[in-house]
Amino acid sequence: MKEFKSYREIVYRIIGAAMNVHSVMNNGLLEPLYQEALSIELGENGIANEREKELRCYYKNNLLEKTYKVDILVGDIILELKSVQEILPEHRAQLFNYMRLTKSPIGLLINFGNKSLQGERYGYIEEINECVLLDKNMKILDYE
Numbered sequence: 001m002k003e004f005k006s007y008r009e010i011v012y013r014i015i016g017a018a019m020n021v022h023s024v025m026n027n028g029l030l031e032p033l034y035q036e037a038l039s040i041e042l043g044e045n046g047i048a049n050e051r052e053k054e055l056r057c058y059y060k061n062n063l064l065e066k067t068y069k070v071d072i073l074v075g076d077i078i079l080e081l082k083s084v085q086e087i088l089p090e091h092r093a094q095l096f097n098y099m100r101l102t103k104s105p106i107g108l109l110i111n112f113g114n115k116s117l118q119g120e121r122y123g124y125i126e127e128i129n130e131c132v133l134l135d136k137n138m139k140i141l142d143y144e
Contacts, residue, residue, distance in 0.1 A: 004123040004138040007077065007106050010047070011138065014074055015119050017041040018110050022117040031083040034112040035071055038081065042074065049074045057101040068098055077106040083113040087120065096131040099124040107131065 021037045035051060042049045054067040055078075072079035080095045091109060099107045103126055111118040121134040133141045 002105075002123065002125045002127075002140075004106065004134055004140070006138075008138045010074065010077065011106065011108065011121060012136075013045060013047055014042065014077070014079065014108060015110075017045050017047065018112075018119065019117055022112055025112070027083070027113050027115055029083060029112070031071075031081055031112070034083060035081050038079070038110075039072055042072070047074060049079075055098075055102040055104070058103060059101075064101075068102060070098065070102075076104055077108065078102070078104045079108050079110060082109065082111040084111060085113055087111050087118055092120070092122075095122065096124075099131055100129060 018038055021034060021041050025034065025037055039049055039051045050073045052069050053073040054069050057064045057066060057068055070078050071081045078098055080098065082091055087109060095107045095109050099122065105124050107122045107124065109120040121138065122131045123134050123140065124131050135141050
């Protein structure tokens with residue numbers, strides 16, 4: 001089974017940066033404000049990132065002409081940001097589709113819209129074309 005542990009430290013740092021943004025800005029603002037603030041926070045913490053980076057997409061190993069614009073990209077990690085009351089299944093589905101189409105190994109779904117920051121970690125297993133929930137140690141949870 002695929003290992004995601006090598007991403008543990010950088011994911012920890014990304015989530016820490018998101019927590020700093022949330023503690024300063026609180027909840028209730030529009031997503032683009034959090035996106036810009038998080039990009040700044042990541043940079044101030046020495047984490048190179050790109051906002052609204054266009055990623056190439058694949059269909060059956062064929063490169064598509066259309067691209068996907070990711071909220072924030074840190075290396076090969078997709079950060080999908082939300083500012084909603086709660087994370088819904090369609091938010092997860094959106095991230096999973098982006099991970100599959102771009103073959104990105106790690107996706108973080110970060111929600112600034114609640115009183116407490118919400119974050120979920122996912123890994124993409126290309127061999128079976130599935131996204132799996134990861135715990136804080138980047139181990140696969142609830143996978144059969």
